[in-house]
Amino acid sequence: MPQQVKLPETLIAILSGLPESGMGYQLVDITLKDGRTLSRRKVLNAEFLLLEETENIHTEDVTGVMLSQRSSS
């Protein structure tokens, strides 16, 4: 089962007020405290960031979040 990490409460509150990308999830761009940005990542229930297999990210590593731009189909 894919790993997930809970976002900080302040970011959960932000995402809870933003539109979903589908039922129960949002596509977001995440900013980490080391300066990296992770694009188009999935967050479930506005609180759980899905991690890739080798990722090791903790709640306190995540400093910012915004909705990813909708891509054209």
Added chain:
Amino acid sequence: MIYKAENKLIEELLNKPESGMGYQIIEAKRPFSRRREMFVVYNSEMVVELEDGLDFYKKHPADESLVAEPPVTYGDKISLTGIDVIKPRREDTGSIAGELSEKRRYTNGKAALDNALVNASGKDTFVRLSAYYNDRRIDTVNKKLRPGSYTTTLADYLECKKQKDNPVDRYALPNVQPIAWAFYIEPKASDTYQEGIVQPANGRNGGGLEAFFARGTSDHTFLKTTIY
């Protein structure tokens, strides 16, 4: 010629629908070129030139013979711009619903966001499915659905259960846990939404009905929670 997609291209392709299971037929431009070309992409990363593709594909829109067994060796890396995914042509029924497949999923139609805003009837019930009892899109204080939230219709939810369908696949969800809860919403006639067909996403097929409430619903429209 066969190319490996650059990482940024892979990411872009992963967020676009497939033309069929495991492949995408795309029109795109190479950087600094004005000419649109056609390619077949396997697994969002192996890009194969589709020679004479455009005219051929328009004459043979759903010809699966275009998609032979993927070759196994890569060439150079490639980046592309202006990507359009070409889907197999299906008969346009002129309605949101379209044809129904096995498990009573819809096989054509646009996503909710691509359809017009309509008013709720005031009598219809919508159902939000979730793995989480504390689903954050349900405002349990004001008993309503928060703005920017998706549901399905009661009818499609019941069909999903009747067909013993997989809701994670039907609604194209990236869930790691199974669906466990159903939240019932009855919007008022003053509430608006957009209805459509769940498009393939997250490695899932979609095909269920979806409703997007950009403004959420009025107070006291959240009726109850049940186990899925």
